Amino acid sequence: MNLVKLAKDQIKDTIEKAINTCIEKGIFQLNYVVPPIMIEKPKEKAHGDFATNIAMELTRKLKKNPREIAQNIVDNIDLTNTLIEKVEVAGPGFINFFFKKEWLYKVVDVILSEGDGYGRVDIGNGKKVMVEFVSANPTGPMHMGNARGGALGDCLANLLKWAGYKVTKEFYVNDAGNQIEKFGQSLEIRYRQLKGENIELPEDCYHGDDIIERVKEYLNENGDDLEGLPSEERRRKLVEFALKRNIALMKEHLQKYGIEYDVWFHESSLYESGEVYETIEDLKRHGFTYEKDGAVWFAASKLDENLKDEVLIRTNGIPTYFAADIAYHRNKFEKRGFDIVIDIWGADHHGHVPRMKAAMKALGIDPERLVIILMQLVRLVRGKEIVRMSKRTGKAITLIDLIEEIGKDAARFMFNTKSADTHIEIDLDLVTQQTLDNPVFYVQYAHARTCGILRALSEEGIVLNRDKIKLELLQQEEELELLKKLLELPEEIEIAARNLDVSRVTKYLLDLASIFHAFYNACRVKNESEELMHTRLSLVECVRIVIKNVLTLLGVDAPEKM
Structure with a gap:
């Protein structure tokens, strides 16, 4: 049950009735729909539990001072059979509502009755939503951007499930195209080097140590079966082996991060099924392609003159990644009938957003159904120093390095303390400390304290x-503040889901923990x-139920002892 929605509905109902009463009495000369x-x-x-500016909205139509309009409304409000205790006019014409304590007390029975279902809402009405996130290039280890994308995407998918959507989490495996050609070239050259050939690895190839590791693993498992094979066949075997090993590692590391995908979708399947060419033909039928200089082009400028x-x-006849x-x-x-598709991309892909939306429009798909969240960069610091290298490997920090250094809980929580479009800085020392200055510890400690x-x-x-239980005994400010915060959860979930912003839920959790710690210090149980x-x-x-529910949504453990 959403008690905030119940309160707002009562406010709207009482205001609408009061305005109608004013019209009937001739106080308001109004013959149009109320905004x-x-x-x-x-x-x-001091300004109450809720407020509305409806009086200001009516000023132009009624040609009256907004404060006078507000007073007219308040004078004609009937609070019979409502949970509203009193109504006041404030400032230039705000109407403030104060609710009876019985409204707050209701939340205890609701939470105890709903248990781990408390906070769930149904604004999604079962709509099919796909959240595609991370989708890292399988030619190497996952990096820091993938770490943030993983936390954002997984928690957003969980949030949307809580809001009543039917959600699928998907990883798009880029196992076709130029990067795989380059991957094969890199693997083969490293193979030839390990076999004693004096050959240089081109600058535009993959230079990571993981390429050498994959080749060594192949040799250990398969011996010299690549000897004497044509280059193309050798590359194919190395790529097949290395991709399988890299994808298995990705799955292992993402599981350690608390992420389980519903679907791993391979780009290569689009070529095998003929869907790439089928899609191009579809664009041709809609009149959005043309040929120039021997290539086939998408006429994006037909849809938006600002697009190239x-x-x-x-x-050469090979389709582009686009x-x-x-x-x-x-x-x-x-093909799969999703109502809404959400992609989480790095901010450097911003130029790709209008092109992809234009392509959807060209195919007759409403581009508003495609939602692309661009995430900003992450900066890791230790003390005041920016951290770029892993303590363990001495190289650029990868997803698994981060998990091993600060743990999945700290990473998932901290990456969701700010909205995706905001740069984020994580203090590695702070988030590993067991002190109340550490936001993750602060919330988990509140849960452990309830237990x-x-x-x-x-x-x-x-x-x-x-x-x-005699709820009327709860009269202290700390008790009442805790009740107010507890009843806000369903509303917070709804707002966060509408805005696709998990950070709102994380902030709610920090606020709840703060209010609970104050209650603990002031009220002896x-x-x-x-x-x-x-x-x-x-x-x-x-409090225990609510903290555990939200931590579960975030994929963060709720320890009973600390």
Whole structure:
């Protein structure tokens, strides 16, 4: 149950009835539809639980001072059978609403009843959504951008599931095209070097030590079976072996990161099925291709004069990566029937966004159904120094290096403390400290503290008895603030899902932990009043449930002891 939505619905209903009453009494000369009633949470506690600026919205039509309009509305509001305690006019014409404590108390029963389902909403109505993320080039190890993309994509997919969407998590394996040709060339040259040939690796090849490792692994497992083979056959065997090993490593590292994909989609399958050429033919039928200088071009400028036309098939007859990417997105929408497709890309791909949306439009697919989230760069620091190299390897930090240094929990949590379009800095020393300055520890410690309270009382034979709960005993500010924060979760999930912004949920969790720590310091759970003890114990149990629910959404562990 979304108690915030319940409150907002009551506010809208009472305002609409009050405005109609004003019209009936002749106070308002209004003969048009009332604009949407916007309700927000005031920044100042003294201004109530919710506020609306509807009086300002009506000023032009009614030709009255907004404060006078607000007072007219308030004078005609009927609070019968509502949870609203009082209504006030403030400032230039804001209407502030104060709710009865009974509204707050309801959240305890809702959380205890819904348990690990509390916070879930259904704005998605079962729509099919694909979230494609990481999709790292399988020719080498995953880097820091993949680490952020993994945390953003996986948590966003979880969030959308919580919001009622039917979500598929997908990894796109780039196992075709130029990078695979270059991969094969790099592997073969390293093979020849290991066999004693004096041959240089071209600058544009892959120079990582992982290439040498793959070749050595191949030789250890297969001996000299590449001897005497034509170069093309040798490369094919090396690529097949190395790709299989690299993809297996990717899966292993992503599992350590807490990520399990529903689908690993191979680019090569688009060529094997003929979908790349089928897609190009589809663009031709729609009138968005032409031939020039022996190549086939996508006429993007037909859709947007600011876009440059792009090559689909090169003069050598080989399709471009862009052509395969269009076919891949067509496959998502037309072949597999996703209602919404979300891609998470690095910010350096910003120029590709309008081109891909234009391609969807050319195919008759609403480009608004394709949502592309561009993520900004990550900076790692230790103290005040920027960190670029792994302690373990002395080389550029990879995804697995990061997990081994700070753990999956810290990485997943910290990457979601800011929205994707914001640069993020992570202090490696801070996130490995077991202190309350560490945001991850701070939240996990709050969960462990709730478990500790429940465990200590249980050892004394005191177990929560719902029949002994008297919620009206909760009167202290720390108790009421905790109730308010607890009831906000479903609304926060809904807003975060609509905005595709997991950082809102992470901020909610930090706020809840802060309010709980304040409650813990101010309100003794075990006390002389049995009813108050069980009532506060119910509040602690609600906090435990909510923190665990949100940490689960983030893919972060909720320890019971720390």
